Amino acid sequence: MLDMIKIGKIISDQRRRLNLTQMEVADKLGVTFQAVSSWERGQTMPDITKLDELSKILNISIDELLNNKNGTNIIQRIIKNEEDINVESVDEFIEIAPIIKPESSEILAKQMVEKKDISLKELASLAPYLSEETLSEFAKNISTNNLNELASIAPYLAEDYLVELIEKSVTETNSFDKIMSLIPYIDSEKLDKIVLKVRENNSAVDVIIPVAPFMEEETLTKIVVGEIEKGNFGDVVALIPYVESDDLNRLIKERFSFKGM
Incomplete structure (x- = not known):
């Protein structure tokens, strides 16, 4: 993966070597000097559209700037808007993902997944760089006997997809055991609907105790x-x-008509 700290140091060292200020570099690139400062501190990365120009300003190659040869060829092809750009592995994708546009990330990831099966661990690595919808589509092709294993990517999945998974699992098992790790990531009102549906087939209260806090x-x-x-x-x-005790007491009184209490 691209190391932002190392890249920031390369930018800073080369800028100083050329006796350029952050403001001068920023003016040449059409960005703020705060952006350049952020790059040099390793907090953010230059946009991919700026890499070619930045490397020329610093008088170094993109390879030297990124301190990484693996993804540079693809990055250069993206900069040139070349067609038929592909990544062969998740590792290769991760190398370049931090600095390419979300639209490009989606295209490259989809092309890669179409050509190869990926594991849940690999999908978790892709999660921060993909939209909820795209990640959810990929997740549908992951084979797992226990949906709790999806916990590592649950925060990145579309809520509708999570609800679909939970509803299907609960319908089949009348239990929340296999999907407990997904429960915190869906809306409480949607969870309530699932619970009430479960109670139509299984009225045992102990079934819903695990999800009560949500x-x-x-x-x-x-x-x-x-x-x-x-x-x-x-x-x-x-x-x-x-349950709020005041509400519970009030409702119990109403239901049982305890007028004297």
Whole structure:
């Protein structure tokens, strides 16, 4: 992977060697001197469209500037807007991803995935550089017996896709066990709908206890009160900590008409 710290040092050292100020480099590139300063501190990378011009200003090759020969050929072809640009492996993609435009990243990644199967670990490496939609499409082709293994990429996946996975798993198993790691990444209202659907086929309260911390309090309160009405107080004890006591007391009073309380 491109090392921003090393690249920043190369930019700084070469600029000083040529007796140029950050402002002078910035003016030549049409960027702010703060941008140049950020590059030299290794906090950000120059845009790919600036690499060719920057290398000429610093009087070094792009190879020398990036301190990396593996991805330079592809980068130069992207700069020249050449067609039929491909990357052969995830490692090769990761080398150049930090400095290429998102649109180019999407195209190169899709071309690569079409030609080869990638593992979940490799997909996790691609995640920061792809859109939710693209990553979700790739994830559909990953074979796994336990959806909890997708936790490493869950923050980058489209919520609709996560909901689809959770609904399918819960429908098949009447349990949240195989998808617990995905629950924090979906909206609580969508989770509530899944829970209520599960309860149509499996009314056992212990099924929803693991996901209770992620549910809407109002939904949980209704479930708790409903179970208490059935005389199943012991079954809902584990849910009580997630329900506002005032709301619970009020609803219990209303349901049981405890006027004197």
